[in-house]
Amino acid sequence: MSISFNHTIVASRDKRASAEFLTELFDLPSPTPFGRFMVVTLEHGACLDYADVPSNEEIHTQHYAFLVSDEEFDTIYGKIRSRGLPHWADPGATRPGEINRRDGGRGVYFPDPSGHSMEILTRPYGSGG
Known part of the structure; x- marks a missing residue:
């Protein structure tokens, strides 16, 4: 079996702003919405799924x-x-x-x-x- 990294969830205050920050900085395709996430797709298909965290919750x-x-x-x-x-x-x-x-x-x-x-x-x- 070949194991490869697929995705992770990235906590953010503003998922769209954080996802667009990365895609613009790295010259990646624009993030795409998927359910409650804004998805940034990296080379080889791995994804960073940005999700909003309520303002009363700490982001680790x-x-x-x-x-x-x-x-x-x-x-x-x-x-x-x-x-x-x-x-x-x-x-x-x-x-x-x-x-x-x-x-x-x-x-x-x-x-x-x-x-x-x-x-x-x-x-x-x-x-x-």
Whole structure:
């Protein structure tokens, strides 16, 4: 049996705004409604299903990492910088305004509109380089 990741639910304050933030930043197809979700489809068919959380409920922030090409990194990081989005080289946010160069690649962390920790990286960690 071949096991692959299919989807996860991403809690948000505004599912449409959060889903559109990601699709625009990553140059992905527009999100599509499915039941109570706004669905962002990634490469290979995996999906992020954005769902609204009532304002009286806490959103537990999660971390979402995306492996991108060098060209995609340049494009996405350019958008992050041009929009003045806060970003860091590390998950602890101790190196603001920087990128990391782990394993011979590049990576950066930034928040989405609901406060989730998003990351783009060009090489998987531990891959050498």
